[in-house]
Amino acid sequence: MKIKRLLGATAVLVLSSSLALSSLARATTIGFSQVGSESGWRSSFSESVKQEAAARKIDLKFADAQQKQENQIRAVRGFIAQRVDAIIIAPVVETGWAPVLREAKRARIPVVIVDRNVQLNDDSLFLTRIASDFTEEGRKVARWLMQKTDGNCAIVELQGTVGATAAIDRAKGFNEVLAEYPAAKIIRSQTAEFTRSKGKEVMESFLKAEQGGRNICALWAHNDEMALGAIQAIKEAGLKPGQDILVVAVDGVPDYFKAMADGEANATVELDPHLGGPAFDVIAAYLNGDKDIAKYINNTGELFSQDTAAAEYQKRTNK
Amino acid sequence: MKQTQSCTDSLQQARLARYSPGSIKASARYLWPLAALMLLLAVNLVLDASFFQLSFQDGRLYGSLIDILNRSAPVALLAIGMSLVIATGGIDLSVGAVMAIAGAVCANLLLQTALPLALVIAAGLATGIAAGLINGTLVSYLKIQPIVATLLLMVAGRGVAQLINQGQIVTFQRPDFAWLGTGSWLGLPLPIWLVIGMFALSQLLLRRTALGLFIEAVGCNATASRYLGINDKAIKLFVYAFAGFCAALAGMISAADIQGSDANNAGLWLELDAILAVVIGGAALSGGRFSLLLSVIGVLIIQSLSTTIIVSGLPAKFNLLIKALVVLLVLLLQSDKFRRQLSSWLPKLRKWRKGGQI
Structure with a gap:
């Protein structure tokens, strides 16, 4: 003691x-x-x-x-x-x-x-x-996609884990923007639990159920990992991800930047x-001495697309 | 004693069934699991008319049915190993974690060394066998209860895999290794061939030698089989090592499929799917009789169900509930007692309806 x-x-x-x-x-x-x-x-x-x-x-x-x-x-x-x-x-x-x-x-x-x-x-x-702000991330992705497709798009959605805040809010933000475009809609939606392997499995089924993917205009995944799995499924179905089916997601992991640089994915919002x-x-x-500080500071990341992907991938892997 | 008696009875029945293929008992065992599988596939046909469509694309068959076979490959391998473990009255909770370890070992070897492919695969399989030997030693020689012994590796194994991967998802660009998960041969995806190969090999090993009977005997009564001269400890050690081997193969298929090793999620909860498949296949967790074919049918039921749920378009939050309900139904259909109850209700129901009409 x-x-x-x-x-x-x-x-x-x-x-x-x-x-x-x-x-x-x-x-x-x-x-x-x-x-x-x-x-x-x-x-x-x-x-x-x-x-x-x-x-x-x-x-x-x-x-x-x-x-x-x-x-x-x-x-x-x-x-x-x-x-x-x-x-x-x-x-x-x-x-x-x-x-x-x-x-x-x-x-x-x-x-x-x-x-x-x-x-x-x-x-x-x-x-x-x-x-x-997860909701804002969803909005950003949706705005980009709607601009790219002139608001006319049949989307399949890979949700995150059921009940996760990130999944709920990203979907909310995305759907908010989607509501303004009557020609755009989510035709299939299912959870892939934020993982790459589930993303691939669920996308395979979506592709089969939608005439081999010909009906699908874009894939919206709640994180990059699921999108990376889905990209493989799209390739194996004989389609070109990034062209035949647009791919958008959130997170900004290095592998996804590589996929964008290779033209296989289109956009992501970085979770900074x-x-x-x-x-x-x-x-x-x-x-x-500054006592007037807001109680919430929004630090939502930027949206990255294919234009800067190669340079960003370099930056992220050299570190 | 009573349990042992009934176990020997069922063994006797099983042997009779096996050696008299036309007997009613043999077909009855296959009837309900197969009926459940057919029913699930029929539901899919209603949901999506193109479900049974198969086309030939990029040198392989392509379609939902092939997807189901391909996606069920890892769990099918786990279930083959799990069948033997359960037949000895044991259980192996660690197979999911072993999948993650094997995947991590292979991914890191591919990235950091210039080892030839065969050696990488051998290293992955050796990892699985080593993990299985640890389980087997704990269970057979140190007499630790299987559920506890394998729970250790279930928890620690995922940690080991994370350690190997240093908390990252390790991805690799090796078409030769990726072929294990995404390649095809003679028109079928390679994982399906691996399952067929593993199934045939195990079936030969178990049914063309006395090994299968030994395993069932140990599961029925380890002490009695020891008096008969069966080395029950060695048999148990073998089945856990075998399960580890199957798990490693499954882990490599999963890693090859996504060309990366995700220690947090590879094989997560798949041990439970494998156990479920074995049980759907009609095996008793107390040990004894087993059938690899029925276990594989059990896996196909589970995977068809997952695919059905994805295609059905129901909100994701219903997934687990639906899965549980269907599994309950399949298990109820297999219960003699439930069926007898049902058939005793049917005449009453008819009578009641008739009475209602008059």
């Missing part, structure tokens, strides 16, 4: 002295609690935050929660104890954040939520939330992993 307390005391001493030093140097210290590293997208998200911090000479304290909220809460409490200047959280789940955020507020440390949402009754517990920059911007503004 005693040893533990002693160790704790030393730790606090070391921390406070290092803190004193850092505050003397006036470098901003920011704690970042990340979900984990479960996907390629997540890894590039973490990498981008670290790079951005290094470029801005921010002292970034990075904590990987390994998909567990309890680890995140512990990390945030650690940040508060270290008296960091600001905290960024990419939450694992939406609920259960109020107590620890209240502690941060009491310590007057601003908290920025990135990527996934949090459910709170009290908006004052965090500074702002920076995330992509570079959330570090906007988060640091907003924190800098707040620390410099």
Whole structure:
């Protein structure tokens, strides 16, 4: 017990002295609690935050929660104890954040939520939330497709996992735009669970059911992976993806950029992993006295088409 | 003891059935699963008139029926292995994860080394056998309950696959390996040939030697078969290794099909489909009698059902519910008790209707 307390005391001493030093140097210290590293997208998200911090000479304290909220809460409490200047959280789940955020507020440390949402009754517990708007992603894709086909298109849809927010909202945004074009409609729709193999399997059946695909004008997939599987199915059916059947999706993974560069896919909206920059911007503004910050900052990515695909693919694979 | 008695009875029946092909018992076992399959295909014909259409395109047959056969290949391979495991009274929950591992091993070997194709395939299969041997050792020599022993690898295996892939989806551009999943030979997609080959090979191995009987004997009563001089531990070790081998082959087909290894999703929940297929095929989870052909028919039922759901145009949220209802119906049709109940209701129903008319 005693040893533990002693160790704790030393730790606090070391921390406070290092803190004193850092505050003397006036470098901003920011704690970042990340979900984990479960996907390629997540890894590039973490990498981008670290790079951005290094470029801005921010002292970034990075904590990987390994998909567990309890680890995140512990990390945030650690940040508060270290008296960091600001905290960024990419939450694992939406609920259960109020107590620890209240502690941060009491310590007057601003908290920025990135990527996934949090459910709170009290908006004052965090500074702002920076995330992509799934509905807007769906709208962007639909607008591009309607422009390309003059609003006359028979679409097959590969949905994401049933019940996933990304799937529900992307479909909502897409259908909103589609409603303005009476000649365009979704003729078949089925879930392919966000995976490549299911995308291929479901597309195969769609092609058979629609006279070998001759009735289909475009494929709309809720993520790139499903579209990549479907592209193979279209090729195996003897059609040209990207020409005979237009292919549009969301995410912007490198493989999809390659498919676009090869002319086999048409467009995607990037789910931007570079959330570090906007988060640091907003924190800098707040620390410099700007108290008028919106509670939600929309960071929906750009739409990419075949024109820039080759260059973008180069950029993404060289990194 | 009673269970053992009934198990020996059913073995006796099975043997009788096998050696007297024309007997009623033999055909009755095949009747209901086949009827269910035909019914599902008929439903498809109603939904889409072009369902049975086959055309010849790019040197291979092309059509929904071929799709069903092709898509059921991975689960069919799993079910062949699973039949043997279940026949010994065991169960293998890890086959889906083993698929992911084998796919990951092959994908990374293809990308990072210049190994010839045969060696890559051999490495993939060896991975599966190794995984199966781990399961088999845990079950037969360390006496850990099969469901727990294989649950370990089911959980850890996917982690191993993710580790091999470093959390990414590893894609490769190798037409020779992709041929395993997308190629065709003599007009049929290669996965179908692999299933036919594996089925024929297993059937020869099991029914032209005493191995099949040994497996059923161990499943009925391991102690009794040991007294008869059957090495029950070695038999169990063999069936798990065999299931691992089948799973690895299935994993390579899936990876070759999408030309990439997706550790998170490859083979996910397919172990449950394989178990379901074996059960639809009429095997008892307590072990004993098995039939590879019936298990494969079970797989075809499941896959036809999936295709039907996709073609039906119903909202995606009904998928799982419909699947469960149809499987329930198939299982009920196979239950003697349920059929007897049904046939005892029928005359009453007729009587009641007649009474109503008068």
